[in-house]
């Protein structure tokens with residue numbers, strides 16, 4: 001049974017929702033699943049834009065058959081060669097012997113690598129920046145988007161309908177559940193959390209490259225943005241473009257928001273952070289989120305680090321080093337290029353505390369991190385004698401937030 005949607009008269013969505021995959025890239029939790037989007041343009045020629053993940057191919061192929069009603073696929077357009085979109089390409093090329101794959105040079109190389117094959121030249125249509133492909137009334141212009149988030153990535157722009165097929169950019173986690181367009185979906189806070197978590201973890205490292213693509217997109221008369229995951233953007237294009245601009249320039253969405261992330265084995269570092277949060281709350285701060293790095297998956301903390309302007313990290317010393325879960329978080333932040341945040345670090349250790357110094361070092365290795373000199377390093381737990389130090393830390397955070 002097909003499960004398809006129409007974008008307009010000539011263009012259909014033939015993607016598939018996946019609720020069985022628990023971890024995207026075998027790493028990122030998918031509490032609301034994920035969709036693999038694929039589109040068909042039916043004109044004088046037909047074009048299939050990307051395919052889907054191996055786990056959902058039967059449904060995908062059924063959707064393609066239903067929409068085409070016996071017509072062949074003339075062009076298999078490949079915007080991105082990551083397997084969550086590519087598992088069906090070889091099947092399509094096999095089924096339609098006249099079909100040509102349309103892609104960048106690098107995408108052809110990746111296709112051969114993933115399939116242990118050599119695609120014959122006559123099956124390839126190599127495209128470069130600015131090239132156009134005429135399907136009849138629809139004409140696609142190709143826009144290269146290298147390293148958003150793979151090197152072979154390209155987008156295409158349908159000049160007839162003003163649709164930007166944007167590859168993974170503007171994608172989000174979460175299934176579509178029959179609702180294809182943003183206007184059909186309740187874009188509530190939990191949905192935005194999924195969108196942010198998708199961008200920051202999957203594409204976050206490549207802010208500069210995303211900025212370059214946003215500049216190219218700014219010149220196009222875009223009416224729809226059709227990504228490879230999540231809803232098609234229509235009404236909320238200005239909102240998602242603004243978010244992408246913020247995320248890709250590493251500016252916090254909410255400069256006044258504070259994330260307190262702690263690691264804690266026995267609860268003493270946790271208690272220190274709870275005490276700090278209450279003091280901040282008492283002083284009037286309203287936008288505070290406290291997270292346990294062992295409880296909350298790192299991908300959520302990364303998304304929060306992109307959102308919040310002020311980051312507090314607290315962790316115990318562990319084998320003369322930093323509590324491993326906290327180390328992982330800071331390493332990930334570094335590799336994703338998170339930068340330009342105000343930070344405070346708090347340490348703990350029972351015999352030779354090191355964690356505060358180590359977290360400070362790691363943060364200072366990131367770009368433009370402002371790490372406060374004010375800190376509390378506790379031995380096992382916050383003692384009454386250190387109450388004033390904690391108070392000074394709270395006041396310092398407030399002052400720096402207002403600066």
Ligand SMILES: Cc1cc2nc3c(=O)[nH]c(=O)nc-3n(C[C@H](O)[C@H](O)[C@H](O)COP(=O)(O)O)c2cc1C
Pocket residue numbers: 263264265266267268269270316317318319320321348349350351352353354379380381
């Ligand atoms: C495996 C292990 C290694 C530790 N290594 C150190 C260490 O090298 N230096 C130190 O001062 N404390 C070390 N500690 C002790 C904890 O850092 C300390 O008890 C801290 O107060 C625990 O904080 P928590 O209550 O938030 O878990 C270690 C604890 C464990 C379980």
Ligand SMILES: [Fe+2]
Pocket residue numbers: 080082149168
């Ligand atoms: Fe991808």
Ligand SMILES: [Fe+2]
Pocket residue numbers: 082084085168228229
């Ligand atoms: Fe993808």
